[in-house]
Amino acid sequence: xxxSVISVIxxxxxxxxxxxxxxxxxxxxxxxxxxxxxxxxxLYCLLVGTFPFNSFLSGxxxxxxxxxxxxxxxxxxxxxxKAEFLSTSPERAFADFLFAHTVLHLVxxxxxx
Amino acid sequence: xxxxxxxxxxxxxxxxxAGGSVSGNGRPNTAAGCGGGGGGLSGGLTQPAxxxxxxxxxxxxxxxxAGFSSRLFAVIRFESIIHEFDPWFNYRSTHHLSTNGFYExxxxxxxxxxxxxxxxxxxxxxxxxxxxxxLIHYLLxxxxxxxxxxxxxxxxxxxxxxLTAISTFLLTRELWNQGAGxxxxxxxxxxxxxxxxSVAGSFDNEGIAIFALQFTYYLWVKSVKTGSVFWTIGCCLxxxxxxxxxxxxxFIINLIPLHVFVLLLMQRYSRRLYIAYSTFYxxxxxLSMQIPFVGFQPIRTSEHMAAAGVFALLQAYAFLQYLKxxxxxxxxxxxxxxxxxxxxxxxxxxxxxxxxxGETPNLPDSVxxxxxxxxxxxxxxxxxHQPTTWVSFFFDLHILVCTFPAGLWxxxxxxxxxxxxxALYAIxxxxxxxxxVRLMLTLTPVVCMxxxxxxxxxxxxxxGDDMKRENPPAxxxxxxxxxxxxxxxxxLMLMLLMMFAVHCTWVTSNAYSSPSVxxxxxxxxxxxxxxxxxxxxxxxxxxxxxxxxxxxSWWDYGYQIAGMANRTTLVDNNTWNNxxxxxxxxxxxxxxxxxxxIMKSLDVDYVLIIFGGVIGYSGDDINKFLWMVRIAEGxxxxxxxxxxxxxxxxxxxxxxxxxxxxxxxLMYKMSYYxxxxxxxxxxxxxxxxxxxxxxxxxxxxxxxxxxxxxxxxSEHWLVRIYRxxxxxxxxxLDHKDLLSVLI
Numbered sequence: 032x033x034x035s036v037i038s039v040i041x042x043x044x045x046x047x048x049x050x051x052x053x054x055x056x057x058x059x060x061x062x063x064x065x066x067x068x069x070x071x072x073x074l075y076c077l078l079v080g081t082f083p084f085n086s087f088l089s090g091x092x093x094x095x096x097x098x099x100x101x102x103x104x105x106x107x108x109x110x111x112x113k114a115e116f117l118s119t120s121p122e123r124a125f126a127d128f129l130f131a132h133t134v135l136h137l138v139x140x141x142x143x144x
Numbered sequence: 145x146x147x148x149x150x151x152x153x154x155x156x157x158x159x160x161x162a163g164g165s166v167s168g169n170g171r172p173n174t175a176a177g178c179g180g181g182g183g184g185l186s187g188g189l190t191q192p193a194x195x196x197x198x199x200x201x202x203x204x205x206x207x208x209x210a211g212f213s214s215r216l217f218a219v220i221r222f223e224s225i226i227h228e229f230d231p232w233f234n235y236r237s238t239h240h241l242s243t244n245g246f247y248e249x250x251x252x253x254x255x256x257x258x259x260x261x262x263x264x265x266x267x268x269x270x271x272x273x274x275x276x277x278x279l280i281h282y283l284l285x286x287x288x289x290x291x292x293x294x295x296x297x298x299x300x301x302x303x304x305x306x307l308t309a310i311s312t313f314l315l316t317r318e319l320w321n322q323g324a325g326x327x328x329x330x331x332x333x334x335x336x337x338x339x340x341x342s343v344a345g346s347f348d349n350e351g352i353a354i355f356a357l358q359f360t361y362y363l364w365v366k367s368v369k370t371g372s373v374f375w376t377i378g379c380c381l382x383x384x385x386x387x388x389x390x391x392x393x394x395f396i397i398n399l400i401p402l403h404v405f406v407l408l409l410m411q412r413y414s415r416r417l418y419i420a421y422s423t424f425y426x427x428x429x430x431l432s433m434q435i436p437f438v439g440f441q442p443i444r445t446s447e448h449m450a451a452a453g454v455f456a457l458l459q460a461y462a463f464l465q466y467l468k469x470x471x472x473x474x475x476x477x478x479x480x481x482x483x484x485x486x487x488x489x490x491x492x493x494x495x496x497x498x499x500x501x502g503e504t505p506n507l508p509d510s511v512x513x514x515x516x517x518x519x520x521x522x523x524x525x526x527x528x529h530q531p532t533t534w535v536s537f538f539f540d541l542h543i544l545v546c547t548f549p550a551g552l553w554x555x556x557x558x559x560x561x562x563x564x565x566x567a568l569y570a571i572x573x574x575x576x577x578x579x580x581v582r583l584m585l586t587l588t589p590v591v592c593m594x595x596x597x598x599x600x601x602x603x604x605x606x607x608g609d610d611m612k613r614e615n616p617p618a619x620x621x622x623x624x625x626x627x628x629x630x631x632x633x634x635x636l637m638l639m640l641l642m643m644f645a646v647h648c649t650w651v652t653s654n655a656y657s658s659p660s661v662x663x664x665x666x667x668x669x670x671x672x673x674x675x676x677x678x679x680x681x682x683x684x685x686x687x688x689x690x691x692x693x694x695x696x697s698w699w700d701y702g703y704q705i706a707g708m709a710n711r712t713t714l715v716d717n718n719t720w721n722n723x724x725x726x727x728x729x730x731x732x733x734x735x736x737x738x739x740x741x742i743m744k745s746l747d748v749d750y751v752l753i754i755f756g757g758v759i760g761y762s763g764d765d766i767n768k769f770l771w772m773v774r775i776a777e778g779x780x781x782x783x784x785x786x787x788x789x790x791x792x793x794x795x796x797x798x799x800x801x802x803x804x805x806x807x808x809x810l811m812y813k814m815s816y817y818x819x820x821x822x823x824x825x826x827x828x829x830x831x832x833x834x835x836x837x838x839x840x841x842x843x844x845x846x847x848x849x850x851x852x853x854x855x856x857x858s859e860h861w862l863v864r865i866y867r868x869x870x871x872x873x874x875x876x877l878d879h880k881d882l883l884s885v886l887i
Contacts, residue, residue, distance in 0.1 A: 035478055043470065088430075096427060099423055131376075138431055139430065142434060
């Protein structure tokens with residue numbers, strides 16, 4: 032069972048390396064970085080405690096928010112999904128990404144206290 | 145009404161003209177022509193799309209105007225005044241905001257309410273309403289249009305009703321088509337269910353919250369349809385406005401996850417849905433926590449857990465979809481099994497951790513509320529929390545409540561992502577409206593939308609022109625509708641709409657336009673008799689008492705006393721402290737000496753009661769007295785017993801046969817002080833001291849008060865104010881005793 036899981040995962044990684052374009056791989060690297068940052072914040076909160084709670088929430092939600100927005104950007108610029116997003120050019124997707132980040136970070140700055 | 149007739153007729157012709165080919169004059173003349181539109185169509189419009197948008201703009205403008213004007217009955221009949229009870233607190237807060245600035249308002253600690261506890265207003269209020277009114281006042285004054293803040297507050301709700309009509313139009317247009325949108329806008333502009341909470345003068349949260357609700361739903365539907373992050377962020381910002389405006393935002397944050405969940409169940413998952421919901425949840429979450437009153441509730445209370453659960457589910461689902469696209473079936477199955485077991489393990493560990501630390505989420509709200517409704521007297525006593533009767537449904541919605549299931553059926557028959565949303569909205573709104581009368585307000589927008597869809601489909605079917613179809617049926621074929629049946633059906637529908645408009649205006653004029661602060665009665669010859677006792681008494685308080693005087697009254701009048709008389713109150717409509725209210729109730733229901741002890745401990749200077757015995761006003765304090773007793777009994781069961789106030793036969797009587805506890809309690813004495821000498825009616829056969837509300841001659845006619853003295857009674861004895869006397873001086877020592885002590 033475990034060997035088949037490992038083989039499945041390795042096959043998936045191989046297929047991922049070959050079939051995804053460089054643009055998407057950059058986005059995926061950014062996603063991994065955000066994930067690690069969020070995990071570190073959560074770990075810090077577990078170790079040190081939740082005071083002040085609003086600061087922790089602000090930082091953590093801004094990580095999760097950046098992750099989600101980057102995933103949305105990846106979905107929208109992926110040429111395989113072009114049929115579903117006819118009216119959204121990659122430039123428009125990136126502009127929306129920037130706008131959403133502005134709103135998210137303004138609120139996060141207000142919340143961090 | 146005429147505008148409805150012409151509008152619905154015209155827009156159908158316009159859309160037909162724009163869509164179909166322009167053929168000859170073979171159309172049946174179904175209804176009276178509508179001026180330029182009808183005449184120009186047969187010849188071919190030069191710019192049909194232009195005419196269509198002009199027509200839409202005109203209809204929406206007229207709907208706004210109709211909605212605004214039909215809410216002005218109270219202002220025209222009386223004056224521009226804030227109505228009822230809650231709006232007075234909102235007005236006072238807005239006044240504080242406009243005079244002292246935004247940060248003073250956000251950090252305001254009100255020591256003139258709930259004496260001696262005070263109230264943290266900044267953290268216990270939804271600031272959207274005050275900020276909106278304050279902002280409009282500020283902008284107008286910046287342009288040197290010097291409007292008083294009271295006028296802004298009075299007219300805010302009618303203006304926002306027009307905006308609600310426009311957002312309903314946008315939402316219905318996304319769901320069905322432009323014709324249905326225009327009908328929906330016209331419906332919601334005049335429907336009584338919405339007017340009841342948004343007349344001019346009713347300065348309350350619902351006035352702006354329904355606009356925010358409809359607009360948020362419109363942006364949500366738009367973002368699911370396009371899958372664009374831009375529309376989703378717009379939806380989040382509108383959701384933020386809704387959270388700042390009303391506690392009913394919980395409805396949005398549960399309906400949208402429900403919609404996503406049902407779409408997942410219906411195998412309608414799409415990447416657009418993932419983008420829309422994930423972005424909405426995260427950005428909406430952090431935005432909603434900016435309101436101090438909401439605070440950390442979105443991640444702690446059970447009513448927000450559904451949104452979080454659906455968010456986690458959607459992430460998992462999307463990730464699995466991504467894997468499924470790239471792996472073969474067996475490989476996917478192994479990974480899926482691994483994933484499920486991991487997830488189950490995580491959930492199990494979380495449950496153990498939460499139970500260990502004691503932070504389990506609360507009971508589901510509806511269960512708690514149903515329990516609370518029966519067992520906590522304060523919640524049970526509010527009339528708006530009673531279950532809805534069939535009469536209320538018809539009274540508030542008229543013909544719409546009959547046609548809205550038809551609209552729901554049309555939506556379900558031609559299902560797509562956004563129509564699933566409106567079906568869920570309809571079902572949940574119907575359930576909530578059945579629970580509480582107050583929630584009829586959440587049902588009204590969806591009923592307007594679905595009825596508009598029903599009417600629009602009927603009109604499209606019966607006003608459609610056979611000649612303009614692709615294959616026009618032959619003259620003698622059985623297919624197609626004859627001109628007779630078309631005209632009959634159209635006439636019937638238009639008559640229904642006319643009766644709807646008449647009913648709406650009648651209901652608004654008679655039932656929902658009373659300011660409650662000023663009462664009016666009409667004599668035999670139709671002339672009006674105004675009873676302005678409330679304002680007379682509050683103004684007396686304002687001008688004849690010390691600025692720091694404390695007034696004790698039942699909690700109903702707290703906001704009005706604070707707003708109009710500007711005096712410190714003990715309890716008010718916020719009802720956040722049950723024990724304090726119970727203390728006041730105990731003071732009102734005990735005899736005078738026991739009540740005096742309580743009043744001394746609370747530093748009370750004046751007591752205010754409402755008495756309706758002289759004019760027959762049924763909303764006075766003696767009629768509410770049993771609720772006072774029940775609430776007091778809840779906290780002090782040893783001192784107050786409800787059964788003491790009834791006769792041995794179990795009746796509540798104020799005449800000689802009434803129970804002695806009732807006849808000696810403070811409320812009775814204050815209400816009927818000097819009433820025994822009063823000849824109430826002109827008919828001298830009725831004895832003096834005849835209570836017109838209870839239709840009984842009162843028991844104790846010579847009431848003497850030891851610790852209170854009468855300070856003010858208004859013109860029709862509606863409001864009676866008593867001053868609490870200070871303690872008497874101690875007995876002076878006799879000279880003989882003094883000498884004997886010294887020597």
